[in-house]
């Protein structure tokens with residue numbers, strides 16, 4: 001189980017808790033945590049030791065800066081071991097690059113590439129026996145960093161904690177498709193803000209609308225641009241795609257959209273599979289009328305957690321429903337299958353996205 005890593009110290013206790021851990025049968029997503037974690041502290045302009053230790057609760061001072069001013073970033077990536085073919089990490093360097101872009105925006109220090117990547121590999125390697133082997137399930141790895149200065153002054157923290165935890169997880173959504181409410185009131189992110197950074201506040205900002213959407217019978221919210229309330233952005237935790245025959249459209253990336261790694265992979269993969277991909281401005285009213293006319297036959301959402309989830313219906317607060325022709329469209333499902341084949345090691349890996357971890 002696992003091996004040593006050059007930059008990470010692995011405690012004997014971590015090895016012991018791994019030996020004594022047994023995986024519950026019912027996993028769900030992000031609920032069961034692996035019994036180990038990685039932690040490191042930043043102070044005086046440098047990172048201290050990166051340590052793998054038993055999973056444990058944190059002790060924070062009540063003035064800990066993150067609790068008040070939300071100076072925090074995170075990533076999500078998966079290690080797959082379907083049918084025991086892995087474990088494979090998927091495009092972890094992309095998560096690393098985005099992590100440090102988020103860090104820059106949130107006035108936080110860089111984490112060295114080798115430590116971020118080695119940390120994800122070490123968690124995968126040591127938890128390889130805990131990765132569920134059913135297709136679509138995985139070890140969901142969550143690197144994150146937060147401000148730890150203990151005082152209430154509103155200025156950038158000078159101390160930080162970096163951690164990696166991981167969760168043996170089943171697929172994110174249990175149902176085969178989602179219903180989506182178009183949000184024309186609240187906004188998720190505005191130009192010049194932090195929408196492109198993977199920081200907790202963007203997710204917190206989405207929760208009120210999410211509750212309202214659930215009350216109205218929807219699963220998710222589709223965000224529009226803050227200025228015109230007209231152009232499709234993303235879905236908090238997921239990017240958005242619409243299928244028009246052989247053409248697949250997705251909103252052009254802006255500073256108010258998270259640059260999804262699954263999104264980017266789908267753009268490349270769909271082109272490889274012969275689809276025409278358009279990264280373009282998408283007007284919500286045009287999309288809704290294209291769904292009505294049948295010009296748009298499928299919509300889907302994608303993200304690391306969900307991979308690809310088809311959208312069966314878009315609705316508005318005025319009570320209009322725009323039902324997609326397919327609840328699980330053939331294009332969405334084909335791309336999902338092809339992407340999972342790469343991620344889980346069944347298919348070729350034409351873009352070298354997959355990394356085997358022993």
Ligand code: COI
Pocket residue numbers: 075076077203237238303304305306
């Ligand atoms: C991911 O796909 O990793 C996400 O960011 C979604 C997460 C917030 C559950």
